[in-house]
Amino acid sequence: MNQIIFSDRSDRKEVEEGLTFAPKFDDKGLITAVAIDAETKQPLMLAYMNETSLKMTLECGEAVYYSRSRQEIWHKGKTSGHVQKVKEIYTDCDQDALILYVEQLGEGACHTGRPTCFFRKVAEVAPEGEVKLQLTEGQSFDPDSVYGKSKK
Amino acid sequence: MNQIIFSDRSDRKEVEEGLTFAPKFDDKGLITAVAIDAETKQPLMLAYMNETSLKMTLECGEAVYYSRSRQEIWHKGKTSGHVQKVKEIYTDCDQDALILYVEQLGEGACHTGRPTCFFRKVAEVAPEGEVKLQLTEGQSFDPDSVYGKSKK
Numbered sequence: 584m585n586q587i588i589f590s591d592r593s594d595r596k597e598v599e600e601g602l603t604f605a606p607k608f609d610d611k612g613l614i615t616a617v618a619i620d621a622e623t624k625q626p627l628m629l630a631y632m633n634e635t636s637l638k639m640t641l642e643c644g645e646a647v648y649y650s651r652s653r654q655e656i657w658h659k660g661k662t663s664g665h666v667q668k669v670k671e672i673y674t675d676c677d678q679d680a681l682i683l684y685v686e687q688l689g690e691g692a693c694h695t696g697r698p699t700c701f702f703r704k705v706a707e708v709a710p711e712g713e714v715k716l717q718l719t720e721g722q723s724f725d726p727d728s729v730y731g732k733s734k735k
Numbered sequence: 736m737n738q739i740i741f742s743d744r745s746d747r748k749e750v751e752e753g754l755t756f757a758p759k760f761d762d763k764g765l766i767t768a769v770a771i772d773a774e775t776k777q778p779l780m781l782a783y784m785n786e787t788s789l790k791m792t793l794e795c796g797e798a799v800y801y802s803r804s805r806q807e808i809w810h811k812g813k814t815s816g817h818v819q820k821v822k823e824i825y826t827d828c829d830q831d832a833l834i835l836y837v838e839q840l841g842e843g844a845c846h847t848g849r850p851t852c853f854f855r856k857v858a859e860v861a862p863e864g865e866v867k868l869q870l871t872e873g874q875s876f877d878p879d880s881v882y883g884k885s886k887k
Contacts, residue, residue, distance in 0.1 A: 588864040599847055604857060604866035615781060617769055624776035626825070629767060629832035641860060673778070674868065675852035676845050680781035682853050693828050695751055700827035701834050705756060708793060712740040714756035716826065 587638045592678070599676050607679035608634055611651075614681060618646060618692065620699075621670040621684035627692040628700040630657075632681070644669050646683055663729045665689035690724035698723045739790045744830070751828050759831035760786055763803075766833060770798060770844065772851075773822040773836035779844040780852040782809075784833070796821050798835055815881045817841035842876035850875045 590603035598605050606614050613631040620627055630648040632640065636656050639647040646667035650657040660666030667685035674681055691698035697720045706717035742755035750757050758766050765783040772779055782800040784792065788808050791799040798819035802809040812818030819837035826833055843850035849872045858869035 586864050587860055587866060589866065602855070602858075602868045602870065604868055615767060617778065617781065619778065626769065626771065626834050629769065629827060641857070641866065672857040673853040673871070674855055674857070675781060676847050676849075676854070680852075682778050695828050697828075700832075701825040702828070703754070703826055705793070705824040705826070706754075708739055712738050714739060714741065714793065716754045716756055718754065719825070 587641055589634070598678055604674065605678050606634075606637060606674065606681070607677065609679070613649060613651070614679060616646075616648065616681040616683055618667055618683045618685050618687075621686055625699055626701050627667075627685070627687055627698075630659075637681075640669060640672075640683075646685060660688060663689065665692060665729070667692070690729075694726055694730055696722035696724050696726040696729075739793055741786070750830055756826065757830050758786075758789060758826065758833070759829065761831070765801060765803070766831060768798070768800065768833040768835055770819055770835045770837050770839075773838055777851055778853050779819075779837070779839055779850075782811075789833075792821060792824075792835075798837060811844075812840060815841065817844060817881070819844070842881075846878055846882055848874035848876050848878040848881075 590605040592598050592605045608614050612633045616632050617629050618627045631651060633649040636647040636649045646659045646669055648657040648659060666688045669683050669685050671684040672681055693700040702720035703716040704719055706715045708714050742757040744750050744757045760766050764785045768784050769781050770779045783803060785801040788799040788801045798811045798821055800809045800811060818840045821835050821837055823836040824833055845852040854872035855868040856871055858867045860866050
């Protein structure tokens with residue numbers, strides 16, 4: 584495949600309404616990407632891409648992120664097998680956020696062993712002001728056996 | 736309502752697996768929030784909240800963001816009428832991202848007049864390397880009449 588080229592962002596109207604892809608990378612060189620299960624529409628995770636990882640995603644058809652903690656390209660599932668096959672990529676009006684509809688391979692997206700990273704929801708604000716969460720997903724795999732103990 | 740208190744983040748295991756809400760605000764004091772239509776599961780927009788706007792969201796049950804461009808609290812729909820009634824709030828494993836399932840009032844979420852900000856998807860990588868988008872949503876309202884010409 585030829586080199587992928589992103590369009591320039593000098594024309595705001597074109598960025599917001601046009602049909603050329605001009606992703607905005609922030610002051611750290613990153614764009615936010617939300618992976619959603621293409622079939623169930625369940626949000627799986629929110630992560631970041633840099634220009635290289637976004638181009639890799641477009642080239643290979645699998646989600647490639649940039650790990651802020653490890654400061655490196657992160658081809659999701661390369662070691663765990665929990666690859667995300669990208670079905671569709673949406674961008675928003677100012678092109679600084681991406682939605683990836685994916686087929687999640689393996690047992691789940693989250694390093695804690697759940698199918699999704701969004702496995703808790705706000706349940707209530709307790710009388711003393713503390714906000715309580717509620718578990719909405721159990722573990723679908725043993726994270727130790729997939730990632731090893733070091734990642735926990 | 737009493738003052739809302741967010742839990743501290745000193746215990747990583749508690750943050751990742753526990754049932755207390757300990758949102759992580761980044762070095763700019765912001766957390767990423769994705770609004771999704773509670774009924775259709777269509778992603779509507781991605782925006783940011785600071786601590787105050789997140790507490791306001793929990794208190795009033797409507798999405799209150801922080802506008803990075805205007806550098807101010809942004810109670811979505813306060814002027815346009817396009818309020819987002821919050822049905823559920825999910826947090827992810829490291830509690831640095833939120834999913835808001837909302838009922839979108841009015842004709843849409845996007846300042847360009849579409850029901851969603853994610854109204855374009857990647858269609859193809861052209862032979863010369865340019866990435867082409869495809870329109871997936873038409874306008875559901877006239878943005879000039881809702882926001883005035885200044886916002887366009």
